[in-house]
Amino acid sequence: MPKTGGNQPAGAHSHPGASGAWVSKLHVPTGSSRPGEVPDFSALHLVSDGALFRPEPDCEVRDAEPLARGLVRVLDDEGVAGGPWLPELSDEHLLQGLRHMVQVRAYDERMFRMQRQGQLSFYIKSTGEEAVAVAQGMALDSGDMLFPAYRQQGLLFVRGRDVVDMMCHCISNARDNCKGRQMPVFYTWKDGNFFSISGNLATQFSQAVGWAMASAYKGEDHIAATWVGDGSTAEADVHNAMLFAATYRAPVILNIVNNQWAISTPQSFAAGGTTFAARALGYNIPGIRVDGNDFLAVHAVTDWAVQRARQGFGPTVIELVTYRVAGHSTSDNPDAYRAHNESDAWPLGDPVTRLKDYLIGRELWSEPQQQALEAELKEAVSRDWKQALSHGSLEDGPHWPVATMFDDVFQHMPAHLLRQRQQLEEEE
Amino acid sequence: MSRSASTATETEQRAADRETMSMVQAINSALHCTMAADPAVLVMGEDVGFFGGVFRCTEGLYEKYGAHRALDTPITEGGIVAAAIGMGVNGLRPVVEMQFADYIYPAIDQIISELARLRHRSGGEFFAPVTIRAPCGGGIRGGQTHSQSPEGIFTHVCGLKTVMPSNPYDAKGLLISAIEDDDPVMFFEPKRIYNGPFHGHDNNGGGSGSWNDHPLGQVPVGHYRIPLGKAATIRAGRQVTVLAYGTMVHVAAEAIRTSGIDAELLDLRSLLPLDIEAVAESVQKTGRCVVIHEATRTSGYGAELVAEVQETCFWHLRAPIERVTGWDTPYPHAFEWEYFPSQRRIVDALQRTLAYH
Ligand SMILES: Cc1ncc(C[n+]2csc(CCOP(=O)(O)OP(=O)(O)O)c2C)c(N)n1
Ligand SMILES: [Mg+2]
Numbered sequence: 001m002p003k004t005g006g007n008q009p010a011g012a013h014s015h016p017g018a019s020g021a022w023v024s025k026l027h028v029p030t031g032s033s034r035p036g037e038v039p040d041f042s043a044l045h046l047v048s049d050g051a052l053f054r055p056e057p058d059c060e061v062r063d064a065e066p067l068a069r070g071l072v073r074v075l076d077d078e079g080v081a082g083g084p085w086l087p088e089l090s091d092e093h094l095l096q097g098l099r100h101m102v103q104v105r106a107y108d109e110r111m112f113r114m115q116r117q118g119q120l121s122f123y124i125k126s127t128g129e130e131a132v133a134v135a136q137g138m139a140l141d142s143g144d145m146l147f148p149a150y151r152q153q154g155l156l157f158v159r160g161r162d163v164v165d166m167m168c169h170c171i172s173n174a175r176d177n178c179k180g181r182q183m184p185v186f187y188t189w190k191d192g193n194f195f196s197i198s199g200n201l202a203t204q205f206s207q208a209v210g211w212a213m214a215s216a217y218k219g220e221d222h223i224a225a226t227w228v229g230d231g232s233t234a235e236a237d238v239h240n241a242m243l244f245a246a247t248y249r250a251p252v253i254l255n256i257v258n259n260q261w262a263i264s265t266p267q268s269f270a271a272g273g274t275t276f277a278a279r280a281l282g283y284n285i286p287g288i289r290v291d292g293n294d295f296l297a298v299h300a301v302t303d304w305a306v307q308r309a310r311q312g313f314g315p316t317v318i319e320l321v322t323y324r325v326a327g328h329s330t331s332d333n334p335d336a337y338r339a340h341n342e343s344d345a346w347p348l349g350d351p352v353t354r355l356k357d358y359l360i361g362r363e364l365w366s367e368p369q370q371q372a373l374e375a376e377l378k379e380a381v382s383r384d385w386k387q388a389l390s391h392g393s394l395e396d397g398p399h400w401p402v403a404t405m406f407d408d409v410f411q412h413m414p415a416h417l418l419r420q421r422q423q424l425e426e427e428e
Numbered sequence: 429m430s431r432s433a434s435t436a437t438e439t440e441q442r443a444a445d446r447e448t449m450s451m452v453q454a455i456n457s458a459l460h461c462t463m464a465a466d467p468a469v470l471v472m473g474e475d476v477g478f479f480g481g482v483f484r485c486t487e488g489l490y491e492k493y494g495a496h497r498a499l500d501t502p503i504t505e506g507g508i509v510a511a512a513i514g515m516g517v518n519g520l521r522p523v524v525e526m527q528f529a530d531y532i533y534p535a536i537d538q539i540i541s542e543l544a545r546l547r548h549r550s551g552g553e554f555f556a557p558v559t560i561r562a563p564c565g566g567g568i569r570g571g572q573t574h575s576q577s578p579e580g581i582f583t584h585v586c587g588l589k590t591v592m593p594s595n596p597y598d599a600k601g602l603l604i605s606a607i608e609d610d611d612p613v614m615f616f617e618p619k620r621i622y623n624g625p626f627h628g629h630d631n632n633g634g635g636s637g638s639w640n641d642h643p644l645g646q647v648p649v650g651h652y653r654i655p656l657g658k659a660a661t662i663r664a665g666r667q668v669t670v671l672a673y674g675t676m677v678h679v680a681a682e683a684i685r686t687s688g689i690d691a692e693l694l695d696l697r698s699l700l701p702l703d704i705e706a707v708a709e710s711v712q713k714t715g716r717c718v719v720i721h722e723a724t725r726t727s728g729y730g731a732e733l734v735a736e737v738q739e740t741c742f743w744h745l746r747a748p749i750e751r752v753t754g755w756d757t758p759y760p761h762a763f764e765w766e767y768f769p770s771q772r773r774i775v776d777a778l779q780r781t782l783a784y785h
Pocket of ligand 2: 229230231257258259260261262263324
């Protein structure tokens with residue numbers, strides 16, 4: 001047995017008791033549920049409280065403070081829209097938002113099934129949090145730069161990326177614009193001002209601030225927006241991002257997607273008993289906590305942050321309170337770490353259903369139209385999938401030529417890589 | 429009682445003490461053994477507590493030892509290592525799990541500038557007995573951020589021990605040594621062989637096996653140590669020495685078997701400290717050496733091995749020392765088998781070496 005006592009601080013008297021263990025006083029957080037438990041989201045304090053006012057986008061941070069701990073909502077539990085945050089959005093815009101969300105869901109379902117059939121090595125769904133990327137994407141201009149994490153595929157649909165191209169990336173075939181180098185869902189799309197997604201969590205958060213600083217430096221009006229998960233906020237990059245954004249008043253929107261879980265770890269491990277929006281206050285950035293499953297509220301809050309950034313008043317942190325309905329990815333089974341069907345107990349409902357019901361209530365939409373839309377988009381995804389496969393599959397190709405793995409390591413290939421490439425070609 | 433009877437009894441007893449374990453189970457068993465023996469030992473990291481780790485290595489610890497000893501952490505590798513250092517300084521013996529070796533980098537300052545140097549800079553006053561476990565290596569279609577083998581970065585840092593086992597038996601004995609060592613240890617676990625040995629992706633004799641059928645899948649249930657700094661001879665041979673570790677031990681063994689070359693294969697197990705005596709003894713006997721690792725080539729650990737062999741065996745060498753490694757590119761998702769050093773690439777190198785007379 002090792003001599004742990006040899007490293008005790010001078011004068012320390014704490015030794016394990018006769019039973020061989022200390023009586024621990026260490027606090028370890030718990031979450032909304034573990035398997036077999038009844039889900040309990042009361043610790044989230046999901047009530048609007050002080051968030052029932054809308055300050056001007058150029059306000060002082062202290063004037064927006066209650067928004068960091070309340071919950072901005074537009075659609076109430078009955079689906080009625082109202083309050084100071086009610087956005088002025090055209091009917092077409094709202095219907096388009098619904099369409100995007102339904103399409104994201106259809107795409108996710110299909111890709112998930114294809115992963116289960118072995119056509120993709122991996123996949124990540126955004127089920128239950130589609131309003132985040134879709135409403136926020138729609139609130140931004142096409143010239144604004146997006147620095148997403150891996151669960152904001154909705155942005156690509158808003159920006160009109162070709163679905164076949166997305167699929168071709170996910171199966172690393174000859175038409176994959178990542179050239180077979182990246183795992184599925186780590187999209188990149190420069191033409192759409194969509195930054196290359198990293199596998200290392202949170203790195204994009206502070207890079208987005210740098211992009212925004214460059215935009216201000218050059219006197220331009222484009223802003224940057226970036227997304228990170230609740231768990232990922234623990235990384236130092238998130239704190240670096242807030243500090244730089246505040247220091248240089250960078251035109252950036254820092255979005256924290258609080259979907260309650262980071263793989264098996266509850267959001268409480270990163271939140272430490274406060275809200276994620278409240279983190280912003282210490283950096284002198286306004287923090288707004290919003291019902292992330294309320295398309296209208298998400299849109300309105302993002303509009304506010306866009307105005308603030310574009311007018312030169314600097315960054316906003318938005319916490320989007322939502323729920324990760326699916327597993328983390330195709331690699332885990334959530335029943336192993338949270339109550340089965342915990343999502344049924346989620347108090348903020350489903351973003352697609354809520355927007356749909358609202359539109360039906362306003363007689364802009366109907367159930368038969370919804371069913372037709374779902375069928376149409378499911379059909380479209382099937383067509384796209386067939387077309388994607390016609391460019392090659394993960395297992396059988398065609399892929400990019402193997403030797404292209406040596407391209408793009410540098411702008412110009414140095415001699416040692418030329419030699420290695422030649423060796424590979426001789427092996428083939 | 430005759431001598432043979434008593435030997436049989438011992439063998440039986442030893443067999444009874446052993447169980448078939450995968451590498452995951454062997455690592456888990458090492459954690460159970462050390463945590464049972466010493467209340468200062470705890471595991472900490474992302475998803476290691478309630479969930480039991482994304483690769484299941486910490487399964488059952490939460491139930492047995494509680495949330496504070498199978499400690500789920502926020503997702504901040506730098507924060508995790510920093511906290512482990514502080515806990516280590518205050519009498520605990522933290523075993524950190526990095527979810528993937530690819531995610532160590534946010535912790536690099538805490539590891540290199542702090543953990544590795546604390547004893548030295550404080551004139552021997554302070555130390556932090558932290559073990560950092562990290563699943564490494566490719567072969568699971570993990571793309572560039574779930575496939576890397578960064579061991580060479582850490583062998584380059586003074587003050588860190590660096591270990592990479594190739595089988596369940598070694599994994600358990602080495603991990604117990606690492607945890608009980610008062611110096612910090614980087615403990616790399618090749619995830620491709622977590623659940624069975626892997627012989628490479630070549631069509632001839634490739635594919636994976638199961639630890640059930642492997643002698644080193646028979647693991648003592650209790651506490652035992654394998655000392656850090658001791659290589660193991662996997663196969664004795666006369667023509668050429670092959671130095672490998674981790675997954676590549678199995679690929680090399682199969683390449684040697686199918687090629688019929690009489691190679692001596694050493695599993696280094698511990699990269700730092702390195703068992704240079706075993707290496708030199710073998711190379712001085714064979715006069716030839718091939719160094720294999722999955723990590724990228726340039727400034728990789730293989731370069732260190734080549735230098736050591738050259739320094740200790742120069743007058744015995746009959747051929748240039750060869751390196752078989754991953755390419756100097758990020759690990760590509762679609763081309764992982766073209767990237768992964770294959771049996772064929774190993775046999776080619778062996779034959780090139782043997783062509784010198
Ligand atoms: C630097 C780094 N550490 C760890 C991981 C492994 N990992 C991938 S996703 C994830 C959980 C992230 O949770 P959260 O930020 O809440 O995002 P969500 O998946 O819920 O969208 C972890 C730990 C990683 N990709 N990068
Ligand atoms: Mg999350």
